[in-house]
Amino acid sequence: ERTQVGIVGAGPAGLLLAHLLHLRGIESVVLEARSRTYIESRLRAGVLEQGTVDVLTETGLGERMHRQGLVHEGVFLRFDGRTHRIDFRELTGKGITVYGQHEVVRDLVAARLAYDGPLRFEVEDVRVEDLDTDRPRIRYREHGASQETELACDVIAGCDGFHGVCRAAIPERALRCFDREFPFAWLGILAETPPSSRELIYAHHERGFALLSMRSPTVSRLYLQCAPNESLDAWSDDRIWSELAARLATRDGFVLNDGPILQKGITPMRAFVCETMRHGRLFLAGDAAHIVPPTGAKGMNLAVADVRWLAEAVEAFYRRGDESLLEQYHERCLRRVWKAERFSSWMTSTFHRGPISTDFDVRIQLAELDYLTSSVAAQRSLAENYAGLPFQ
Ligand code: FAD
Ligand code: DHB
Numbered sequence: 429e430r431t432q433v434g435i436v437g438a439g440p441a442g443l444l445l446a447h448l449l450h451l452r453g454i455e456s457v458v459l460e461a462r463s464r465t466y467i468e469s470r471l472r473a474g475v476l477e478q479g480t481v482d483v484l485t486e487t488g489l490g491e492r493m494h495r496q497g498l499v500h501e502g503v504f505l506r507f508d509g510r511t512h513r514i515d516f517r518e519l520t521g522k523g524i525t526v527y528g529q530h531e532v533v534r535d536l537v538a539a540r541l542a543y544d545g546p547l548r549f550e551v552e553d554v555r556v557e558d559l560d561t562d563r564p565r566i567r568y569r570e571h572g573a574s575q576e577t578e579l580a581c582d583v584i585a586g587c588d589g590f591h592g593v594c595r596a597a598i599p600e601r602a603l604r605c606f607d608r609e610f611p612f613a614w615l616g617i618l619a620e621t622p623p624s625s626r627e628l629i630y631a632h633h634e635r636g637f638a639l640l641s642m643r644s645p646t647v648s649r650l651y652l653q654c655a656p657n658e659s660l661d662a663w664s665d666d667r668i669w670s671e672l673a674a675r676l677a678t679r680d681g682f683v684l685n686d687g688p689i690l691q692k693g694i695t696p697m698r699a700f701v702c703e704t705m706r707h708g709r710l711f712l713a714g715d716a717a718h719i720v721p722p723t724g725a726k727g728m729n730l731a732v733a734d735v736r737w738l739a740e741a742v743e744a745f746y747r748r749g750d751e752s753l754l755e756q757y758h759e760r761c762l763r764r765v766w767k768a769e770r771f772s773s774w775m776t777s778t779f780h781r782g783p784i785s786t787d788f789d790v791r792i793q794l795a796e797l798d799y800l801t802s803s804v805a806a807q808r809s810l811a812e813n814y815a816g817l818p819f820q
Contacts, residue, residue, distance in 0.1 A: 431457045431546070433742060434566045434581035436554055436594055438467055438547060440529060441714030441731040442587030443536035444483075448739035450545055451487060454746055457546040457579060459568055461588075464537065464549050471618060471691055472529040474641055474649060475628075475725035477816030478522040480732045489535050497527035498642065500627045503814065505801060507632035507794060509679040512801035519808045522815035526628075528643050529728050556584050556597045559708040583742060583754075586712040587735070590700070595716050598707040605704070608773065610697040610721055611782050612636070613656045617668060619648045621687030624676075630723070630779055631676050632797060634790070637723075637779040638675035640684075648685070651722075653780050656696060665689050697721045697776070699769055705734075705758035713738055718765050723775040726768040729816060734761050736819070764817060771813040 433449055435442045438460035446456045460467065476484075476497070484490050501517040517523055540547050550571035557565045566579040586594025595603075623642035631638040636653035643649050650672055654663075669686045676684055700719040705712045714731030737760045741753035778796050782789075800806045 429457075429577060430580040431455050432581065432746070433457075433583045433585060434556075434564070434579050435459065435585045435587055436556065436566065437461075437586070437588035437592060437714075437716070438533075438537070438549070439587060439589055439714060439731065440532055440536070440728050441716070441735050442585065443533060443540060443547075444732060445585055445587060445713065445735040445739060446545060446547070447487060447489070447536060447539055448735060449742060450540075450543065452739065452743045454742060456585075458540070458548070459551045459554055459566065459579075460547070460549050461551060461554065462549065467549075468530055468534045468537065470530055470533075471616075471693070473722075473725060473728040474526055474528050474643060475729075476525040476527055476532075477729045478524065479816045479819055480729050481525045483732060483736060484532070484535070489532075489539055492531065492535055493525065493527050496531070496644070497525040498644070500524050500526060502811075503627055504625060504629040505632075505797060506629050506676065506678065507797045509677065511629070511678060511682075513627075514801075514807050514811055514814075516811045516815045519804075519811040520815050522811075524725075524815055526642060532728070554588075554593055556586070556594055556710060559584070559597065559710045562709065564709040582709070583745070584710045585735075585738060586710055586716045587714050587731075589715045590719055592716050594710060595702055595712055597710065598704055602707055603702065603704050605700065605702045607701070608699040610699070610776060610780070611656060611784075612653050612780055613658065613697055614639075614651045614695045614722060615654045615658065615660075615663060615668070616649065616651045616693055616695060617689050618643065618691040619650065619687050619689050620646065621648050621685045622646055623648045624683065624685045629676065630775075632779050632793060633675040634781065635671070635675050636781050638672055639723075640672075640676060647690075648687075654694065655783075658694060660692060660694060663692070668692070695722065699773055701762070701765055701769060703758065703762060705761055706754070711738055711754070711757060713761075717761070718769070720768050720772040721776045722772070723779060724768075724772040724814060726772050730765060730768050733764050733819070737761055767813070767817060
């Protein structure tokens with residue numbers, strides 16, 4: 429079997445890349461290890477930058493997003509029991525859209541299947557080979573098959589997330605990676621209760637960080653900082669609600685709506701960048717190449733930005749035999765990636781309480797937040813990064 433671009437992974441990166449290539453008349457095959465049901469219900473990110481919304485809209489994927497997504501013009505920062513709003517619209521002219529990642533994935537899968545684009549679920553034993561040649565190959569087995577399939581490609585896109593096989597196929601000596609561990613994690617819940625705020629609330633509290641987000645007018649999404657090795661068993665629904673209420677409490681009596689918890693999970697926090705986003709004819713995109721800590725909601729948006737560059741570069745390669753954009757791919761992506769790492773690390777360290785934070789550190793955080801909410805310059809900087817840096 430043969431295709432132009434072999435894509436490993438049907439997350440936002442792989443599926444959007446396939447779509448962008450299709451619109452440019454370039455063929456691809458998407459291979460996904462999990463089932464369709466699984467990827468369409470996996471609960472993850474929820475905030476789309478304006479630029480992400482724009483790409484999805486311009487490429488015909490915006491219909492449901494515009495109907496169901498919640499447009500927010502700002503966020504609330506809460507500390508010392510008081511709430512301050514950062515007005516993105518006024519500061520940057522941009523907004524954000526709250527629309528679950530799995531909804532984006534659903535829209536992308538539907539679009540792919542509507543034009544019969546190859547998308548294979550539950551493939552096994554995926555391996556990428558001959559990356560240094562102009563005919564790289566992907567070997568895999570169809571679900572349950574004993575025979576291996578070989579897919580010959582011109583280019584392979586490694587969109588298989590942090591734990592995928594593509595980055596691991598790059599020889600150790602060629603890899604340049606950087607990482608930072610954070611000494612805490614997030615416990616996230618999805619709850620059947622109307623959001624207690626019309627926009628997101630990022631809360632600084634001596635007991636640790638809390639975040640109020642949402643998925644719809646009737647479903648809330650909340651997170652609280654916990655220890656990295658924490659077990660979910662230690663967190664009964666009652667304990668989760670009372671901890672959230674304590675961390676989100678204000679001087680003027682904020683009331684947190686509670687309700688049945690539909691899902692809960694613990695997400696580790698890490699920052700990671702693999703600067704080797706290209707090896708021969710293999711190109712990494714999204715979480716396969718980089719992870720940001722979740723504070724600031726940059727993960728999915730970065731994946732979208734990567735594949736915009738990649739689709740453009742692959743198009744230049746086919747149209748004009750021009751490889752210069754493929755050669756510049758990692759540099760164009762990394763400029764954005766490192767700025768998102770910077771912003772997410774800053775949001776994380778401003779709001780979380782580490783196991784060895786001192787009272788001095790907490791005073792610095794509060795001063796940072798006080799400065800932020802009293803300086804238009806500082807607010808504009810936050811707003812610019814949160815709503816999304818421009819694309820060029
Ligand atoms: P993924 O969405 O990870 O997609 C990779 C795909 O490749 C998956 O479908 C996987 O099944 C598939 N795959 C893996 N290995 C193989 C293989 N060998 N062969 C074939 N397919 C393979 N970001 C935020 O901004 N806010 C959040 O609240 C948030 N929460 C998160 C919670 C969790 C538990 C995780 C893991 C991430 C979270 N993120 C969050 C980050 C965000 O979801 C990611 O940045 C985003 O999913 C990146 O998209 P992607 O397409 O690069 O990778
Ligand atoms: C959500 C996740 C984030 O990491 C964030 O900063 C804001 C919102 C969410 O899942 O809704």
